Amino acid sequence: MDEASCKYHMIGGDGPNSYAHNSVYQKELIVSAEDLTNQLINSHLDTNKPPFDPRNTFRIADLGCSVGPNTFFAVENIIKSVENKYKKSNRTTQNPNINHQTPEFQVFFNDLVNNDFNTLFKNNLHTSKKSYFIAGVPGSFHSRLFPKESIHFAHCSTALHWLSRIPEEVRESGSMAWNKGRVHYFGAREEVKEVYSVRYKKDMDDFLSFRARELVDGGLMVMVVLGFPDGVVASESSMGVAFGVLGSCFEDLAKMGKISGEKVDSFNLPFYYPSPSELKALIEANGMFDIVRIAKLAAPMRVKPDPRIVTAHLRAVIGELIEEHFGSNGISIDELFKLHLQKVTNSPELFDEEYWKETNYFVFLKRK
Amino acid sequence: MDEASCKYHMIGGDGPNSYAHNSVYQKELIVSAEDLTNQLINSHLDTNKPPFDPRNTFRIADLGCSVGPNTFFAVENIIKSVENKYKKSNRTTQNPNINHQTPEFQVFFNDLVNNDFNTLFKNNLHTSKKSYFIAGVPGSFHSRLFPKESIHFAHCSTALHWLSRIPEEVRESGSMAWNKGRVHYFGAREEVKEVYSVRYKKDMDDFLSFRARELVDGGLMVMVVLGFPDGVVASESSMGVAFGVLGSCFEDLAKMGKISGEKVDSFNLPFYYPSPSELKALIEANGMFDIVRIAKLAAPMRVKPDPRIVTAHLRAVIGELIEEHFGSNGISIDELFKLHLQKVTNSPELFDEEYWKETNYFVFLKRK
Numbered sequence: 207m208d209e210a211s212c213k214y215h216m217i218g219g220d221g222p223n224s225y226a227h228n229s230v231y232q233k234e235l236i237v238s239a240e241d242l243t244n245q246l247i248n249s250h251l252d253t254n255k256p257p258f259d260p261r262n263t264f265r266i267a268d269l270g271c272s273v274g275p276n277t278f279f280a281v282e283n284i285i286k287s288v289e290n291k292y293k294k295s296n297r298t299t300q301n302p303n304i305n306h307q308t309p310e311f312q313v314f315f316n317d318l319v320n321n322d323f324n325t326l327f328k329n330n331l332h333t334s335k336k337s338y339f340i341a342g343v344p345g346s347f348h349s350r351l352f353p354k355e356s357i358h359f360a361h362c363s364t365a366l367h368w369l370s371r372i373p374e375e376v377r378e379s380g381s382m383a384w385n386k387g388r389v390h391y392f393g394a395r396e397e398v399k400e401v402y403s404v405r406y407k408k409d410m411d412d413f414l415s416f417r418a419r420e421l422v423d424g425g426l427m428v429m430v431v432l433g434f435p436d437g438v439v440a441s442e443s444s445m446g447v448a449f450g451v452l453g454s455c456f457e458d459l460a461k462m463g464k465i466s467g468e469k470v471d472s473f474n475l476p477f478y479y480p481s482p483s484e485l486k487a488l489i490e491a492n493g494m495f496d497i498v499r500i501a502k503l504a505a506p507m508r509v510k511p512d513p514r515i516v517t518a519h520l521r522a523v524i525g526e527l528i529e530e531h532f533g534s535n536g537i538s539i540d541e542l543f544k545l546h547l548q549k550v551t552n553s554p555e556l557f558d559e560e561y562w563k564e565t566n567y568f569v570f571l572k573r574k
Numbered sequence: 575m576d577e578a579s580c581k582y583h584m585i586g587g588d589g590p591n592s593y594a595h596n597s598v599y600q601k602e603l604i605v606s607a608e609d610l611t612n613q614l615i616n617s618h619l620d621t622n623k624p625p626f627d628p629r630n631t632f633r634i635a636d637l638g639c640s641v642g643p644n645t646f647f648a649v650e651n652i653i654k655s656v657e658n659k660y661k662k663s664n665r666t667t668q669n670p671n672i673n674h675q676t677p678e679f680q681v682f683f684n685d686l687v688n689n690d691f692n693t694l695f696k697n698n699l700h701t702s703k704k705s706y707f708i709a710g711v712p713g714s715f716h717s718r719l720f721p722k723e724s725i726h727f728a729h730c731s732t733a734l735h736w737l738s739r740i741p742e743e744v745r746e747s748g749s750m751a752w753n754k755g756r757v758h759y760f761g762a763r764e765e766v767k768e769v770y771s772v773r774y775k776k777d778m779d780d781f782l783s784f785r786a787r788e789l790v791d792g793g794l795m796v797m798v799v800l801g802f803p804d805g806v807v808a809s810e811s812s813m814g815v816a817f818g819v820l821g822s823c824f825e826d827l828a829k830m831g832k833i834s835g836e837k838v839d840s841f842n843l844p845f846y847y848p849s850p851s852e853l854k855a856l857i858e859a860n861g862m863f864d865i866v867r868i869a870k871l872a873a874p875m876r877v878k879p880d881p882r883i884v885t886a887h888l889r890a891v892i893g894e895l896i897e898e899h900f901g902s903n904g905i906s907i908d909e910l911f912k913l914h915l916q917k918v919t920n921s922p923e924l925f926d927e928e929y930w931k932e933t934n935y936f937v938f939l940k941r942k
Contacts, residue, residue: 263721263724310721310722311721312720312721312724314709319695319696319699322692323691323692323695323710324690324691324692327687327710327712328687330712331687331712339711339718339719339720339721340711340712341682341709341710341711342691342695342709342710342712343707343708343709343710344695344699344710345708350707351707352680352707353631353678353679353680353707354631356631356680
């Protein structure tokens with residue numbers, strides 16, 4: 207378990223600032239990925255291969271699951287699709303020796319050790335259909351999580367933009383990649399983006415290699431990856447504007463003497479957003495998976511965005527990260543996000559379609 | 575998941591009243607069970623059976639694990655013993671086609687959904703040697719928890735005295751088994767013990783049947799079961815005295831008008847303590863397991879018991895149960911256990927060896 211990455215997790219519980227109550231965006235993405243998942247499971251799940259014998263348990267992992275309920279919708283859709291595929295295979299089989307049955311399912315919900323697994327388990331008890339056995343697995347998906355060849359299907363939705371750690375260079379005043387005055391590589395010098403990109407490449411390569419070891423022969427993986435189309439200047443996107451707004455909130459609080467200027471300079475968001483061609487090149491360079499499909503998903507939540515939702519969503523995702531960096535006495539999170547909401551309300555670009563450039567890519571892989 | 579049983583769990587976190595800080599007794603038991611476990615794994619783990627092929631993951635479940643660290647000591651001892659057995663099997667094998675290797679291990683830590691899994695995972699991160707993959711599994715061990723034939727070794731230490739629910743009859747004023755004025759069957763009418771015993775038989779039968787379904791062919795199970803030797807009158811044991819003390823604390827608080835007398839009458843501890851012959855008969859009646867060994871474990875913590883430890887231990891185990899029954903506004907837990915400590919200090923029988931009759935039985939089973 208990588209110590210640095212232990213810090214990053216969604217806000218737990220079910221309060222107004224919790225991830226559980228601020229993850230509608232992610233939910234819509236899962237729904238738009240569902241049809242593709244169904245269709246590709248039907249075409250690419252090879253139920254005749256030995257690891258897919260229906261007498262074996264079919265094991266599913268959701269990586270970066272948070273606390274639900276989105277993770278339950280996602281895995282229950284996968285289970286439904288896999289069951290359908292088994293039923294079809296049975297119908298078309300004439301061999302009386304093949305068991306006409308579907309396997310038992312076991313789902314591993316994974317997230318960092320600081321994730322609120324207690325809430326996850328309670329949410330599962332109350333919302334899921336319980337047609338499967340569950341387990342929670344704490345740990346970074348940038349490390350090994352499961353025994354070799356033990357997972358049949360891995361799923362990872364809108365989590366892979368989290369880096370395992372911030373590139374060191376962006377905090378070093380002597381470095382060409384020093385990122386003083388910004389919270390992210392958007393709009394920064396090329397050197398800053400470069401060190402973020404190097405970190406992302408290493409993280410994705412680790413992620414793919416570990417999953418390849420854990421998946422059975424013919425195992426499938428769906429990733430929903432947040433990125434930008436090739437050629438887009440990310441700082442001129444609504445996400446770029448939102449990160450700029452966050453940076454200017456920190457600046458204001460530092461000017462007011464409410465937080466340390468040095469702390470502001472050393473704060474950087476651990477997110478990287480690849481382009482589809484970058485992603486494709488990374489997967490091919492890793493070499494462990496066949497790319498079955500990379501598709502752009504329809505953009506969710508593009509109708510009448512509410513500034514309160516924009517702020518609440520950001521708070522749910524990075525609130526703890528900020529507290530971790532500044533110390534719980536070093537910053538008033540409420541004050542920060544009050545200021546953020548004011549600025550978001552006064553940032554028309556955030557609500558201008560031309561700025562909506564961030565895109566979710568659906569990636570369907572098959573282990574070689 | 576049985577709703578009634580959701581309520582029972584140890585006190586989480588790592589505060590002074592937590593289970594993590596008040597489970598020395600359980601720790602000593604695990605140590606005294608270690609040698610027997612090592613020895614019997616060596617004699618009875620059949621590494622030549624197909625489910626034990628070292629290329630497969632070796633899966634261990636600890637049932638009723640609480641938050642650690644005892645569960646880690648227990649499973650790490652099992653892993654060490656299993657590894658030794660594999661190494662020995664390799665040494666004596668002349669067949670070059672058999673892989674000279676030990677399997678990968680995956681450990682499932684199970685407890686009720688209200689158990690503090692967040693603390694469990696953090697404790698594991700900080701204390702374990704991490705030679706195995708981990709997963710947390712919420713749910714009652716009186717229900718199915720794992721896919722069929724997926725577990726190689728199950729372990730359950732000092733948890734099986736917890737009933738899945740209180741027998742209804744003990745709360746019914748019209749019933750012969752109504753247990754007015756007592757918190758347990760110790761010292762009560764025979765009818766009270768009888769309904770507790772019926773519940774225990776059903777619970778154990780479920781437990782054994784579910785585990786038999788989940789264990790692989792030749793799978794092993796260790797249970798450490800708290801009980802009393804055949805013929806012992808449990809009310810005349812230190813545990814009997816301790817429960818009597820608890821009952822008299824409730825009575826005092828009711829007399830002082832601090833808690834409802836009706837609530838006191840309906841409070842009963844969900845514990846049952848079998849004798850070894852009762853246990854043996856239950857396992858044989860179930861029929862799913864061969865009994866490899868039933869042995870009495872040396873009694874732990876018999877040197878200079880401290881009244882504060884007696885009270886703190888009881889509070890860690892049943893604090894939440896009491897709060898659940900009386901409501902968090904209906905009782906001051908601090909006041910109750912302050913009174914308890916006073917009475918324990920003035921109960922010399924609790925520190926008199928003649929009263930130490932409760933006994934832990936080590937049970938080693940092999941799935942038929």
